[in-house]
Amino acid sequence: MTSPTLQAFSYDPFDPAVMADPLPYYRILRDHHPVYYIDKWDTYALSRFDDVWRVLEINDGTFVASEGTLPAATVLADHNDGPVPDPPLHPMPFHANFDAPIYDTVRRCTSAPLRPRSVSGLADRVRQLAGERLDELLPRGTFDLTQDYGGIVAASMVCELLGLPVELAGEVLGTVNAGSMAQPGSGVEVAKARPGYLEYLVPIIERSRAVPGENPIADNLIAYRLPDGSGFSDVEAATQLLGIFIGGTETVPKIVAHGLWELGSHPDQLAEVRADLEAAVPVAREEMIRYCAPAQWFARTVRKPITLHDTTIRPGQRIITLLASANRDEREYPDPERFIWNRPIERLLAFGRGQHFCLGVHLARLEITVLVTEWLKRVDDWRIDPAAALRPPSSFQWGYNSVPVEV
Structure with a gap:
């Protein structure tokens, strides 16, 4: 793409040019417009690491997610006149739209298998799945690194966590x-995709109602009671599984495929990692997350006035925290456009921060570590076809859905 110039600069996350390559826009935002107002959406974009870090740690009701953490253009087009109310309890949306205590208590219903101790017990299973995929893929010689390797392993783990047959991975x-796809100008229309998701998730709840005790996550959601004493319908309970279903499936494969691409493009770095896989891969993993994480931004709606860089944001207006821009901020990471496997990383925003910190962060780190380690153990040489790699348009995701590889 043609890099944007400061004189004619305009930023909109739904702009086709931004979707195609947001990084040049992020640099101009960080350098010249740290609090950038998008009049069309009555929304401010925050692009610097420190600003995003500080805003996401605020948990006093200044920001709410009532309009969703990833609102589409159709939502943002309707400007608010003052604070927005909480969503209705019924039909219950995804719990991330609520603040505490609803958000916290519903999140706990699904969190047990994703806590550090539980995740540590999954290492052998992830390693087995990775090995089985490599047994099948390596004899082919060519395959898709995102979909065929990391994608199937991550989706298999999601199936097992939720009680779906692994054959559905x-x-x-x-x-x-x-x-996750989006048409330029509209953003990700989660509501349109939800029926497809729920085809898998509603039967999980229905089975748990019929056969309690087999699925702790579903059992917890069925037993949950909202502040008014009501429980979830099957669709409402299934909707609360979306975080695991979506987040557990789409992020890790893109980080692994892109991360291996970067590592393979730097033979000196690859040699250093190979010299001690057990010690080096967890270090390289953090740089892969910083450099390759596909999520671009998350939104909040302002409920209390807040001033940032001499700009006062009013109740009802929105902010989008540009995590991907923060991950390339030279104020936090020297020479951020370079992939450096052993870069010192003291703080990281790729998994969010604060109340909405990624529920599956421990499993994601485990899966990345295992997938990269097993690959490096078994694959001596590989070649990526850059011309065939695919980053489909999305206002939210900017990750490689397809990375063709030859081994």
Whole structure:
């Protein structure tokens, strides 16, 4: 793309040019417009690491997610005149739209298998799945690094966590990938994708109602009671599983494929990592997350006035925290456009921060570590076809859905 110039600069996350390559826009935002107002959406974009870090740690009701953490253009087009109310309890949306205590208590219903101790017990299973994929893929010689390797492993783990047959992993992966697509100008329309997701998730709740005790996550959601004493319908309970279903499927494969691409493009760095896989891969993993994480931004709606860089943001207006820009901020990471496997990383925003910090962060780190380690153990040499690699348009995701590889 042609890099934007300061004189004619305009930023909109739904702009086709931004979707195609947001990085030049992020640099101009960080350098010249740290609090950038998008009049069309009555929304401010925050691009610097420190600003995003400080805003996301605020948990006093200044910001709410009532309009969603990833609102589409159709939502942002309707400007608010003052604070927005909480969503209605019924039909219950995804719990991330609420603040505490609803957000916290519903999140706990799904969090047990994703806590550090539980995740540590999954290492052998992830390693087994990675090995099985490599047994099948390596004899082919060519395959897709995102979809065929990391994608199937991550989707298989999601199936097992949620109580779905692992044979559905390929279907689940395809469904989640399709739901992340966006037409330029509109953003990701999660509501349109939701029926496809719920085809997998509603039967999980229905089975748990019929056969309690088999699925702790579903059992917890069925037993949950809202502040008014009511419980979830099957669709409402299934909707609360979306965080695991989507987040657990789409992020890790893109980080692994892009990260291995970068590592393979720097033979000196690759040699250093190979010299001690056990010690080096967890270090390289953090740089892969910083450099390759596909999520671009998350939104909040302002409920109390807040002033940032001499700009006062009013109740009802929105902010979008540009995590991907923060990950390339030279104020936090010297020479941020370079992939440096052993870069010192003291702080990281790729998984968010504060109340909405990624629920599956421990599993994601485990999966990345295992997938990269097993690959480096078994694959001596590989070649990526850059011309065939695919980053489909999305206002939210800017990750490689397809990375063709030859081994």
